[in-house]
Amino acid sequence: xxxxxxxxxxxxxxxxxxxxxxxxxxxxxxxxxxxxxxxxxxxxxxxxxxxxxxxxxxxxxxxxxxxxxxxxxxxxxxxxxxxxxxxxxxxxxxxxxxxxxxxxxxxxxxxxxxxxxxxxxxxxxxxxxxxxxxxxxxxxxxxxxxxxxxxxxxxxxxxxxxxxxxxxxxxxxxxxxxxxxxxxxxxxxxxxxxxxxxxxxxxxxxxxxxxxxxxxxxxxxxxxxxxxxxxxxxxxxxxxxxxxxxxxxxxxxxxxxxxxxxxxxxxxxxxxxxxxxxxxxxxxxxxxxxxxxxx
Amino acid sequence: xxxxxxxxxxxxxxxxxxxxxxxxxxxxxxxxxxxxxxxxxxxxxxxxxxxxxxxxxxxxxxxxxxxxxxxxxxxxxxxxxxxxxxxxxxxxxxxxxxxxxxxxxxxxxxxxxxxxxxxxxxxxxxxxxxxxxxxxxxxxxxxxxxxxxxxxxxxxxxxxxxxxxxxxxxxxxxxxxxxxxxxxxxxxxxxxxxxxxxxxxxxxxxxxxxxxxxxxxxxxxxxxxxxxxxxxxxxxxxxxxxxxxxxxxxxxxxxxxxxxxxxxxxxxxxxxxxxxxxxxxxxxxxxxxxxxxxx
Amino acid sequence: xxxxxxxxxxxxxxxxxxxxxxxxxxxxxxxxxxxxxxxxxxxxxxxxxxxxxxxxxxxxxxxxxxxxxxxxxxxxxxxxxxxxxxxxxxxxxxxxxxxxxxxxxxxxxxxxxxxxxxxxxxxxxxxxxxxxxxxxxxxxxxxxxxxxxxxxxxxxxxxxxxxxxxxxxxxxxxxxxxxxxxxxxxxxxxxxxxxxxxxxxxxxxxxxxxxxxxxxxxxxxxxxxxxxxxxxxxxxxxxxxxxxxxxxxxxxxxxxxxxxxxxxxxxxxxxxxxxxxxxxxxxxxxxxxxxxxxx
Numbered sequence: 044x045x046x047x048x049x050x051x052x053x054x055x056x057x058x059x060x061x062x063x064x065x066x067x068x069x070x071x072x073x074x075x076x077x078x079x080x081x082x083x084x085x086x087x088x089x090x091x092x093x094x095x096x097x098x099x100x101x102x103x104x105x106x107x108x109x110x111x112x113x114x115x116x117x118x119x120x121x122x123x124x125x126x127x128x129x130x131x132x133x134x135x136x137x138x139x140x141x142x143x144x145x146x147x148x149x150x151x152x153x154x155x156x157x158x159x160x161x162x163x164x165x166x167x168x169x170x171x172x173x174x175x176x177x178x179x180x181x182x183x184x185x186x187x188x189x190x191x192x193x194x195x196x197x198x199x200x201x202x203x204x205x206x207x208x209x210x211x212x213x214x215x216x217x218x219x220x221x222x223x224x225x226x227x228x229x230x231x232x233x234x235x236x237x238x239x240x241x242x243x244x245x246x247x248x249x250x251x252x253x254x255x256x257x258x259x260x261x262x263x264x265x266x267x268x269x270x271x272x273x274x275x276x277x278x279x280x281x282x283x284x285x286x287x288x289x290x291x292x293x294x295x296x297x298x299x300x301x302x303x304x305x306x307x308x309x310x311x312x313x314x315x316x317x318x319x320x321x322x323x324x325x326x327x328x329x330x331x332x333x334x335x336x337x338x
Numbered sequence: 339x340x341x342x343x344x345x346x347x348x349x350x351x352x353x354x355x356x357x358x359x360x361x362x363x364x365x366x367x368x369x370x371x372x373x374x375x376x377x378x379x380x381x382x383x384x385x386x387x388x389x390x391x392x393x394x395x396x397x398x399x400x401x402x403x404x405x406x407x408x409x410x411x412x413x414x415x416x417x418x419x420x421x422x423x424x425x426x427x428x429x430x431x432x433x434x435x436x437x438x439x440x441x442x443x444x445x446x447x448x449x450x451x452x453x454x455x456x457x458x459x460x461x462x463x464x465x466x467x468x469x470x471x472x473x474x475x476x477x478x479x480x481x482x483x484x485x486x487x488x489x490x491x492x493x494x495x496x497x498x499x500x501x502x503x504x505x506x507x508x509x510x511x512x513x514x515x516x517x518x519x520x521x522x523x524x525x526x527x528x529x530x531x532x533x534x535x536x537x538x539x540x541x542x543x544x545x546x547x548x549x550x551x552x553x554x555x556x557x558x559x560x561x562x563x564x565x566x567x568x569x570x571x572x573x574x575x576x577x578x579x580x581x582x583x584x585x586x587x588x589x590x591x592x593x594x595x596x597x598x599x600x601x602x603x604x605x606x607x608x609x610x611x612x613x614x615x616x617x618x619x620x621x622x623x624x625x626x627x628x629x630x631x632x633x
Numbered sequence: 634x635x636x637x638x639x640x641x642x643x644x645x646x647x648x649x650x651x652x653x654x655x656x657x658x659x660x661x662x663x664x665x666x667x668x669x670x671x672x673x674x675x676x677x678x679x680x681x682x683x684x685x686x687x688x689x690x691x692x693x694x695x696x697x698x699x700x701x702x703x704x705x706x707x708x709x710x711x712x713x714x715x716x717x718x719x720x721x722x723x724x725x726x727x728x729x730x731x732x733x734x735x736x737x738x739x740x741x742x743x744x745x746x747x748x749x750x751x752x753x754x755x756x757x758x759x760x761x762x763x764x765x766x767x768x769x770x771x772x773x774x775x776x777x778x779x780x781x782x783x784x785x786x787x788x789x790x791x792x793x794x795x796x797x798x799x800x801x802x803x804x805x806x807x808x809x810x811x812x813x814x815x816x817x818x819x820x821x822x823x824x825x826x827x828x829x830x831x832x833x834x835x836x837x838x839x840x841x842x843x844x845x846x847x848x849x850x851x852x853x854x855x856x857x858x859x860x861x862x863x864x865x866x867x868x869x870x871x872x873x874x875x876x877x878x879x880x881x882x883x884x885x886x887x888x889x890x891x892x893x894x895x896x897x898x899x900x901x902x903x904x905x906x907x908x909x910x911x912x913x914x915x916x917x918x919x920x921x922x923x924x925x926x927x928x
Contacts, residue, residue, distance in 0.1 A: 066684065070673070076542035077372060077667060078399035080415040083365070086394050087419045094361065094392075094420075097684070099676050104668035107543055108612050120670040123785070124677045125684075135612045138587025190587035192602035195418070247666035248697055292728025292780035307782035317698050317725045371837035372667060373694035375710040378660070381689050382714045389656065389687070389715075402838055403907050430907045433882025485882035487897035490713070 067096045067206035068127025072116055073194060074105040075132070081192070085130070085199040088185070092203035099124065108135040110161045114226055115244055115252070117165030119308050121152070128153040128202035130194065133161050138190040143178040143197050144223070145205060145214050153205040155198050158218075160226030172220040179215035229254040238263040238334040240311065242326055249319025251326050252312050255334075257305035260289075264336055269295070273303055275313075276333040277326070285324055286337065287313065299323075303334070362391045362501035363422025367411055368489060369400040370427070376487070380425070380494040383480070387498035394419065403430040405456045409521055410539055410547070412460030414603050416447070423497035424460070425489065426451040433485040438473040438492050439518070440500060440509050448500040450493050453513075455521030467515040474510035524549040533558040533629040535606065537621055544614025546621050547607050552600035555584075559631055564590070568598055570608075571628040572621070580619055581632065582608065594618075598629070657686045657796035658717025662706055663784060664695040665722070671782070675720070675789040678775070682793035689714065698725040700751045704816055705834055705842070707755030709898050711742070718792035719755070720784065721746040728780040733768040733787050734813070735795060735804050743795040745788050748808075750816030762810040769805035819844040828853040828924040830901065832916055839909025841916050842902050845924075847895035850879070854926055859885075863893055865903075866923040867916070875914055876927065877903065889913075893924070 069089050075081040082103045089096050101120045105113045113133035121129060134141075134157040142158040149170020154162040155178070166172050178184075178197060183204045188196040201214055231254055232239040240255035260267065269291055274284035288295065290302035293316040301320050306312035315323045326332075364384050370376040377398045384391050396415045400408045408428035416424060429436075429452040437453040444465020449457040450473070461467050473479075473492060478499045483491040496509055526549055527534040535550035555562065564586055569579035583590065585597035588611040596615050601607035610618045621627075659679050665671040672693045679686050691710045695703045703723035711719060724731075724747040732748040739760020744752040745768070756762050768774075768787060773794045778786040791804055821844055822829040830845035850857065859881055864874035878885065880892035883906040891910050896902040905913045916922075 070677075078397060079541050080396045080411050083394050083396040084415050084418045087365075087415070090392060090394070091418075091420060097680060099673050099680070101670050101673040102668060116670050120674050120677070123674045123681075125681060136589055139589035189602035191599065195602065246669050294726055294729035304781065307779035307785065373692060374836050375691050375706050378689050378691040379710050379713045382660075382710070385687060385689070386713075386715060431884055434884035484897035486894065490897065 067093050067203070067208075068099075068125040069093070069096050069199075069202050069206050070099045070101050070120070070124050070127065070129045071103070071199070072101040072105065072113060072120075072129070072131040073103045073133065074107050074109065074113065075103050075194070077103050081194065084195050088195055088199040089203040089206075092200055093207050096203065096206060097125070097127075101129075105133050109133060110135075110159055110226060111228065112244060113161045114164045114228075117154070117162070118168050121165045121169055124152075126151050128155055128206040129165070130198045130202045131156040131161050131165070132194040132198055133157075134159065134193065137193050141224070142218070143193060143201075144218065145176050145178055145201055145211060146172050147174045147211050149173050153202065153211065155202045155205070157193075158224050160224050163223065163226050164228070172223070174211060175218045175220055175223060176211050177215040177218055180213060183209060183214055231255045231259050233259065233263045236263075236335055239331065240334070241331045242328050245321045245328055248314065249321040249323070250306075250312055250314040251320055251328075252306065252310055253332065255311045256309050257311060258309070260305075260311060260334070263334070267336070272337045274335045274337050275303070276335070278331045284335075293317065362388050362498070362503075363394075363420040364388070364391050364494075364497050364501050365394045365396050365415070365419050365422065365424045366398070366494070367396040367400065367408060367415075367424070367426040368398045368428065369402050369404065369408065370398050370489070372398050376489065379490050383490055383494045384498040384501075387495060388502050391498065391501060392420070392422075396424075400428050404428060405430075405454055405521060406523065407539060408456045409459045409523075412449070412457070413463050416460045416464055419447075421446050423448040423450055423501040425493045425497045426456050426460070427489040427493055428452075428456050429454065429488065432488050436519070437513070438488060438496075439513065440471050440473055440496055440506060441467050442469040442506050444468050448497065448506065450497040450500070452488075453519050455519050458518065458521050459523070467518070469506060470513045470515050470518060471506050472510040472513055475508060478504060478509055526550040526554050528554065528558045531558075531630055534626065535629070536626045537608075537623050540616045540623055543609070544616040544618070545601075545607055545609040546615055546623075547601065547605055548627065550606045551604050552606060553604070555600075555606060555629070558629070562631070567632045569630045569632050570598070571630070573626045579630075588612065657683050657793070657798075658689075658715040659683070659686050659789075659792050659796050660689045660691050660710070660714050660717065660719045661693070661789070662691040662695065662703060662710075662719070662721040663693045663723065664697050664699065664703065665693050665784070667693050671784065674785050678785055678789045679793040679796075682790060683797050686793065686796060687715070687717075691719075695723050699723060700725075700749055700816060701818065702834060703751045704754045704818075707744075707752070708758050711755045711759055714742075716741050718743040718745055718796040720788045720792045721751050721755070722784040722788055723747075723751050724749065724783065727783050731814070732808070733783060733791075734808065735766050735768055735791055735801060736762050737764045737801050739763050743792065743801065745792045745795070747783075748814050750814050753813065753816050754818070762813070764801060765808045765810050765813060766801050767805040767808055770803060773799060773804055821845040821849050823849065823853045826853075826925055829921065830924070831921045832903075832918050835911045835918055838904070839911040839913070840896075840902055840904040841910055841918075842896065842900055843922065845901045846899050847901060848899070850895075850901060850924070853924070857926070862927045864925045864927050865893070866925070868921050874925075883907065 144158045146154040178201045184200045185196045229241045240253045242251045244252040271289050276284040287303040290304045296302045298317050301315040439453045441449040473496045479495045480491045524536045535548045537546045539547040566584050571579040582598040585599050591597045593612050596610040608615050734748045736744040768791045774790045775786045819831045830843045832841045834842040861879050866874040877893040880894045886892045888907050891905040903910050
């Protein structure tokens with residue numbers, strides 16, 4: 044568990060889309076689910092403060108209380124969002140002493156949410172933490188703050204005001220970036236011709252996203268070429284490994300076959316062509332994988 | 339079953355967010371689900387009539403045909419919405435004799451949907467039913483009205499026109515508010531040192547919302563303080579009750595422990611800290627609960 | 634399997650809602666699901682190019698890789714959408730040789746997606762394929778195109794540019810409409826007093842949409858009147874058929890009873906009043922049904 048999120052991250056040039064218009068931009072991410080009215084209420088709270096705001100819901104279907112998933116969603120999505128204020132509420136400690144914070148990133152965005160690590164990988168992806176302030180100015184929240192819905196009462200109003208141009212220092216006192224609560228993010232280890240990493244996310248196609256990035260694979264296996272077969276061994280198992288081609292897209296292998304590829308965000312990923320890799324290969328989140336060359 | 343929805347309701351001051359801009363506002367709520375294109379079609383129908391409308395989907399994942407759930411979603415969400423026209427379609431009687439109606443609330447909103455009770459708790463929350471008209475002016479609907487999708491053909495167009503400023507009386511003839519179909523809403527009973535209420539909603543966290551409000555608890559147990567333990571007995575059971583602390587937020591109890599608290603809308607709610615109270619306590623919608631002090 | 638999608642389609646007059654404003658309109662449809670950030674990222678990509686765009690997500694919950702479902706969603710929804718650019722990504726062949734295309738329809742819309750048939754029924758519904766061009770101008774895509782997320786890198790940017798007024802011929806070279814990959818769409822057969830069709834979609838209510846349209850039923854059974862009982866035989870079964878009334882809306886039959894009706898898009902559909910027809914009748918997608926009069 045690193046003190047801060049410091050893995051090297053690649054931001055594709057493709058992903059820089061500065062916001063051309065003058066409309067304030069707010070994105071919303073949470074684990075509330077779309078069955079309950081919470082996301083719509085936050086959207087309405089933002090519109091009540093910033094009626095011209097453009098709002099994009101990144102997702103509200105983060106697994107309940109899963110800080111790592113929330114962080115991954117921001118990591119994937121934020122580089123494609125216009126510069127703006129981004130709320131992320133995966134907040135098992137709501138109403139306790141954990142601090143509500145607003146981070147200013149190197150790109151000029153504000154990341155708004157609880158100080159539990161969920162904002163850090165996304166911040167890193169947008170140029171890192173430039174400044175961070177605690178949210179405590181009662182002027183920039185709803186008049187009554189509940190103990191259980193800070194997304195509505197605290198974070199969405201703060202984001203709406205920041206998106207409108209309220210300066211960060213007006214939101215509350217500054218904090219030391221180094222004092223922020225870190226996120227528990229799996230390490231990637233390269234040793235003895237092996238890349239050891241773990242499955243951090245199973246998407247709805249059954250594709251498995253790994254902690255390792257494509258750049259890690261290139262470091263571990265210099266000169267690796269598309270089409271090369273890799274051995275993937277689960278955890279400490281010693282049996283026959285899974286054999287996966289290092290491919291570029293699903294159609295590189297036959298229908299029903301699996302491959303290891305670089306996903307569209309630069310991350311290592313395992314997929315099955317027109318199938319479900321998690322089910323087909325018996326892999327799931329949290330599993331450690333040891334990848335090696337077959338040659 | 340009350341003739342009308344008349345439970346005393348608390349609207350937090352925090353929830354009043356009058357719409358500052360000049361854009362017409364429309365919200366959409368239904369039991370259609372997000373897999374089918376129905377919500378998107380209604381959104382497009384509104385935009386076809388009012389291209390500048392701001393539209394918020396409160397939820398489309400109301401349990402199928404569950405009028406009480408639909409009503410609860412409006413009750414929770416509407417106070418946070420800008421003043422506007424709010425469509426709610428949970429409508430098992432679509433195409434039959436049940437009347438399509440538009441209610442004007444005390445706050446100045448329009449609530450648009452079937453006359454089956456689903457609009458009434460939300461109307462009460464916005465200052466009550468000021469006027470109600472039947473929707474029957476063919477000028478404010480789509481040219482062809484199907485027998486099975488009044489949300490698209492009747493309710494969304496009416497809401498879009500009302501949001502644009504069409505006067506309520508142009509939509510159709512007036513109805514007597516006292517003639518509206520009531521909603522079947524569970525009563526809360528306070529007697530012999532007990533608060534008897536029932537579970538009306540299990541949210542996606544497994545939190546259980548009760549028919550009773552926090553004000554009911556204060557009435558039943560004068561001087562009750564946070565941290566006090568309460569006995570919760572299911573239905574007519576005589577065994578050992580569940581013991582729950584009367585807390586303020588999830589972190590008031592240890593991880594995996596449950597509590598009774600006032601949710602962010604003023605309603606009694608049972609939750610488990612970072613867990614699922616419904617699964618953990620074996621409670622579900624429709625169960626009657628008898629709450630008493632332990633002392 | 635037809636070379637092209639050529640079934641006669643009825644577009645209700647009600648469904649023509651030309652876009653009154655000047656804002657570019659973009660719709661998004663996919664099988665990505667709402668748990669992952671992909672839909673939000675595409676929305677942000679469109680806004681990065683066309684900050685004033687109106688965007689409607691038709692659905693992102695198309696069954697994975699189900700081209701026929703994606704096509705049906707467009708077929709249902711597009712006539713109700715403002716004229717604009719409509720992205721549909723159900724694309725099992727992403728990154729392979731299948732061509733990315735943009736179709737101009739008779740109504741003046743652009744349909745943007747893979748050349749795998751998914752766009753054709755929707756195009757037919759909007760006046761047919763007027764012109765079609767391959768998408769290959771690097772000026773109208775993101776700077777880096779991944780091998781696995783063409784929705785983000787290729788299709789959404791192309792749609793945003795087309796919605797802004799970029800002419801179709803600037804997007805890439807023209808293709809012959811007759812060279813487009815057809816869609817595998819079930820045929821409807823009328824013979825010997827029988828209408829043979831099949832179930833193509835089970836919606837979230839458990840309603841079953843058939844390949845056949847209401848006009849097919851009128852052709853097969855001249856003079857058929859509402860209330861008439863029809864025999865519905867599954868596949869090649871010879872046992873007792875299901876008996877269904879030809880009704881107009883759910884309330885035409887008692888609660889829990891099923892009926893055959895014309896859905897709000899002109900399609901034959903089987904539903905159970907306030908119940909789930911798929912579960913109740915044991916019917917599901919892919920089943921062939923033979924419908925005959927009982928008289």
